Amino acid sequence: MTTTQREPVSRVAVLIPTYNERDNLPGIVTRVRASAPSVDVFVLDDASPDGTGQVADAVAAADPQVHVVHRAGKEGLGKAYLAGFAIVLERGYDAAVEMDADGSHLPEQLPSLLAALGEADVVIGARWVRGGEVHNWPVHRKVLSVGANIYTKVMLGMAVNDATAGYRVYxxxxLRTMGLQGVESQGYCFQIDLTLRAIRAGLTVVEVPITFVEREVGVSKMGKDIVREALTSVTRWGVEHRVGQLRSAAQKARRREPVGDRS
Known part of the structure; x- marks a missing residue:
């Protein structure tokens, strides 16, 4: 199998959504800048009541490659990333990185994700592939994540093992070809939605194994509503996918049927 080399990327923006991450943010930004010195960092803060936005401003004041976007309020991960993507496209960046602020996505692994862009349009930092690892997760979280990804893979017919992963590069x-204007999903579902859009747009998606580390400071934003949204949306998309397959098969059968045999 041959791979097509893509245009090299030179300008990369790392998007880091934040909500109450003041204790984690400075260290993450420092590690990003050390691991990939040429990238720009955009902190997308949803008006964190703990002062994360002010901490981000202080970090940005000391580093011209760090920028802060103060958003009006808590609107969720999906809308924060969509705002970040708009900035990436408006300012002429070649690629956008999604990265959590809580330390679960290791900045030290960013160079390997960026390197994979040489043969891909989208790179996913995957936990559930050979070489991928998850540290400090209880068994029920692993079961939930693995089960969600298997369900997604089966329902949507995607050859992606970690469609819910949030450490990725576009x-x-x-981004210009994925129909982002129609995205309304959040959380786990947001990542699945974008993966599905990329594949349906005919883009090449590559999974790179990463080590995912559960946060040590702060509180996870993962809740029952996020899980419920993902389950509902994937089920709906899966039904639509199967119905589309049946219609396509029926159309092909009609085209193959001799004209004289039609009633």
Whole structure:
């Protein structure tokens, strides 16, 4: 199997949504800048009541490659990333990186994700592939994540093992072709939605194994509503996918049927 080399990327924006992450943010930004010195960092803060936005401003004041976007209020991960993607496209960046602020996505692994763009439009930092690892998760979280990804893979017919993963890189050219204006999902579902859009747009999606580390400071934003949204949406998309397959098969059968045999 041959792979097509893509245009090299030079300008990369790392998007870090935040909500009450003042204790984690400075260390994460420092590690990003050390691991990939040429990238720009955009902190997308949803008016965190703990002062994360002010902490981000202080970090940005000391580093011209760090920028802060103060958003009006808590609108969720999906809308924060969509705002970040808009900035990436408006300012002429070649690629956008999604990265959590809580330390679960290791900045030290960013260079390997960026390197994979040489043969991909979208790169997913995957936990549930050979070489991927998850540290400090209880068994029920692993079961939930693995089960969600298996269900997604079966229902949507995608050859992606970790569609819920949040550590990923998109080429700007990919973002332009994915129909982002129609995205309304959040959380786990947001990542699945974008993966599905990328595949349906005919883009090349590559999974790179990463080590995922559960946060040590702060509180997870993962809740029952996020899980419920993902389950409902994936089920709906899966039914639509199967119905589409049946219709396509029926159309092909009609085209193959001899004209004289039709009633």
């Amino acid at each position: 080429r700007a050219s990919a």
